[in-house]
Amino acid sequence: MNNKTINHAAWIFVLPVVALVAFNAIIPLMTVVNYSVQETFGDNTFFWAGVIWFEEVLHSTRFHDALLRQLTFTFTILAIEVPLGVAIALAMPRKGPWVSVCLVTMALPLLIPWNVVGAMWNIFALPDIGLLGRGLNVLGFDYNFTRQPGDAWFTLIVMDVWHWTSLVVLLAYAGLVSIPDAYYQAAKIDGAGSFAIFRFIQLPKLKRVLTIAVLLRFMDSFMIYTEPFVLTGGGPGNSTTLLSIDLVKIALGQFDLGPAAAMSLIYFLIILLLSWIFYTLMMRSEAQ
Amino acid sequence: MAKITLENLGHSYMENPQSEADWALKKLNIDWDDGGAYALLGPSGCGKTTLLSIISGLLHPSAGRVLFDDQDVTDLPPDQRHIAQVFQFPVVYDTMTVYDNLAFPLRNRHVPEADVDKRVREIAEMIDLSDTLKSRAKGLTADGKQKISLGRGLVRSDVNVIMFDEPLTVIDPHLKWLLRSKLKELHQRVKTTMIYVTHDQTEALTFADKVVVMNLGEVVQIGTPVDLFERPQHTFVGHFIGSPGMNVLPCAVEDGKPHFAGSEIETASSRNLNELKGELQIGVRPEFVQFADKGVPAKVVKVSDAGRFRIVETRADDTSIKLLVPEGQGIPADDAFLAFDRDHTQVYRDGWIVA
Numbered sequence: 001m002n003n004k005t006i007n008h009a010a011w012i013f014v015l016p017v018v019a020l021v022a023f024n025a026i027i028p029l030m031t032v033v034n035y036s037v038q039e040t041f042g043d044n045t046f047f048w049a050g051v052i053w054f055e056e057v058l059h060s061t062r063f064h065d066a067l068l069r070q071l072t073f074t075f076t077i078l079a080i081e082v083p084l085g086v087a088i089a090l091a092m093p094r095k096g097p098w099v100s101v102c103l104v105t106m107a108l109p110l111l112i113p114w115n116v117v118g119a120m121w122n123i124f125a126l127p128d129i130g131l132l133g134r135g136l137n138v139l140g141f142d143y144n145f146t147r148q149p150g151d152a153w154f155t156l157i158v159m160d161v162w163h164w165t166s167l168v169v170l171l172a173y174a175g176l177v178s179i180p181d182a183y184y185q186a187a188k189i190d191g192a193g194s195f196a197i198f199r200f201i202q203l204p205k206l207k208r209v210l211t212i213a214v215l216l217r218f219m220d221s222f223m224i225y226t227e228p229f230v231l232t233g234g235g236p237g238n239s240t241t242l243l244s245i246d247l248v249k250i251a252l253g254q255f256d257l258g259p260a261a262a263m264s265l266i267y268f269l270i271i272l273l274l275s276w277i278f279y280t281l282m283m284r285s286e287a288q
Numbered sequence: 289m290a291k292i293t294l295e296n297l298g299h300s301y302m303e304n305p306q307s308e309a310d311w312a313l314k315k316l317n318i319d320w321d322d323g324g325a326y327a328l329l330g331p332s333g334c335g336k337t338t339l340l341s342i343i344s345g346l347l348h349p350s351a352g353r354v355l356f357d358d359q360d361v362t363d364l365p366p367d368q369r370h371i372a373q374v375f376q377f378p379v380v381y382d383t384m385t386v387y388d389n390l391a392f393p394l395r396n397r398h399v400p401e402a403d404v405d406k407r408v409r410e411i412a413e414m415i416d417l418s419d420t421l422k423s424r425a426k427g428l429t430a431d432g433k434q435k436i437s438l439g440r441g442l443v444r445s446d447v448n449v450i451m452f453d454e455p456l457t458v459i460d461p462h463l464k465w466l467l468r469s470k471l472k473e474l475h476q477r478v479k480t481t482m483i484y485v486t487h488d489q490t491e492a493l494t495f496a497d498k499v500v501v502m503n504l505g506e507v508v509q510i511g512t513p514v515d516l517f518e519r520p521q522h523t524f525v526g527h528f529i530g531s532p533g534m535n536v537l538p539c540a541v542e543d544g545k546p547h548f549a550g551s552e553i554e555t556a557s558s559r560n561l562n563e564l565k566g567e568l569q570i571g572v573r574p575e576f577v578q579f580a581d582k583g584v585p586a587k588v589v590k591v592s593d594a595g596r597f598r599i600v601e602t603r604a605d606d607t608s609i610k611l612l613v614p615e616g617q618g619i620p621a622d623d624a625f626l627a628f629d630r631d632h633t634q635v636y637r638d639g640w641i642v643a
Binding site for chain 2: 168182183186188189191193195196200203204
C-alpha cells in the first residue's frame, strides 16, 4: 500500500483553490470574527472587547426568542414537507406521458425567485384584495396576516410548503424510480400489502435521498430570509422575526457591528452543529 | 403442488401485433408435471422470462390460458396463485433480519406466530442459514441473499411451483456448483415443481429432469438431457446444446437417400427423402464422428486440445465438420476419411427432424 511517490510540487495545483476559498470564504469570515471581538465608538476606531458580545448575545432574550421562533419554523416545515413530499412522490406516475407533466409542474415553484415568491404570497394573502385573504374572509374566517401573529405564521408556513415541498418530491421520486421492479414483484409474490411495501421496500430504499432532503431543507429553512422579509417583514410586532431577519436588523438597522458579528458566528455554529448531528444520526442508523 | 398447463399461450408486448415477429411468445402448449424439476433453456431474448412472468402472474398473456391443476388461473394475481420466485438479482428486505425475511410471506398471510417460528427454523436448517437468523439480511453475501429468496418460497407450505429466473447470475463461480447441487437436493426433499430459467446449458442439464428448449418465442424441444443430446428435434437444439454443437451439413438426395459430398450417408431415419419438400440437412454431433479408412473425404484444418480429448476441425466439400478424438488416438496429418455413427445421424427438413 505504501509505495506511493510523494511529490510536493502537487501542492501547486491546490493553490488556486486555496486562493479562491480564501477570498470568498475565509477572509470574509475572519472579518466577522474580527468585528465580533472589538468595540467601536465610531470614527473607525476599534478597541479590543474580548468575548463580551458573545456573552451579551447568548444572554439576550431577544436572541432566545428569535432562536425559538426559528426552531419552531424549521421543525414545523420539516414535519410537513418531508411526509407530504414522499406522499406526492408515491402518488406520481412512474411511466407514461404524465411523468414529464408532473415533473415540470413540481419543478415550477423551485424556479421562482425568492423575493417574487414573497411578493406573490403577500398579494395573494392580502385580506382586502388577495385571492386567499379575501376568500378566507368571505368564508367567515377572521384572517389578517398583517395584524394577527397566528395568521402570519400560517401564511409563512403555507408559503414555504408551497415553495419547497417540490424539492422533497423530486428527490423522493428519483429514489422511488431507482428501485428495481424485482422488489415489487417479490413483494407481490410474498403477499405484501401496499403498507408493507412502503414500510419494508420503499422507505428503506428512500433513506439516503431523504437524508439529503432533510439536510437541505433544514439548512435552507434555518437560513431563510428573503421570503418572510418580503411577506411580513418580521411582523406583526416581532412575531415572525426569524434569526436572519433579526440579524439584519441588528447589523444594518442598528449598525451594532460587534453584537451582529457575534450573533452571526453563533448562528453559523448552530447550523453547523445541527447539520452534523442530523447527518451522524442518519448515517449511524444506515450503518447498522 | 400442482400440475401446470399452458394452453395456446401467446404474448406480445405490442398493442396490435401484426406479423409473426411481433409475438414474444408464439402459441405454446406445455404440460409441467407435478413435482418435476424443469429447466427452461434458451438464448437471451427467446421469451423465457416472459413465459416465467406469465406463469407467476406478473404478466397477463395476450392469448391463451394458464391452468393450475386444470383450474384457470390466467386472471389471478401472483399472491393468489401460490407460487414463489427467485429473481436474477437477490431480493431481500434490507431492514429485516434473516429470520424476519423468511417469516415475511407467512406473516403477510396471517399464519400464527408459533407456526411461523417452527417453519422458519425448519427451512433455515434446510438452506444452511440457521447460524445467521439473527443478523441483518443486508450484510449477507450474494449467495446468502439468494438462499433467503429461495427460503421465502420454501417456507410456505401451499406453494404450487418455485420459479428461478437465472438465479446464479451474480454468484461467484466456485459457489455456483454448490448452490446448484443444494437446489437439486432440496428438490428431492420437498418435491415441489421447480422451473429454472437459464441460458447456461450446464446449469440446465445438471438441475433438470426435463429441459424445455426455447428459441424465438417457440418451444423447440422438451426432453431429458439425454434426449436433447442424442436426438435433437431441431438443428437449433443441436447447435445450442453441446460443446462444440452439432455439425449441420447440406444434404443432397439421390434415389431417396441422403448424400453428402458425393457419398451416401446412413442415418437413423429410413424415410424416402424424395417425398419431402423443403431444405434438407444432415445433423451429427462431433461425438459421433470418427476417422475411418473410407467414407466422407475431408481435410484436417485445426486441432484444439480440450483436455481429455481433442476437437478436430475438418473441411469436407467446403463445409466444416468437427469431431472429438480421445487423448492418445492418432490424427491424420492432412487428408482423411470420416465415418458417421448411423444411429446418431439425423436428417432435418427446414430445421426440424425427419422421423
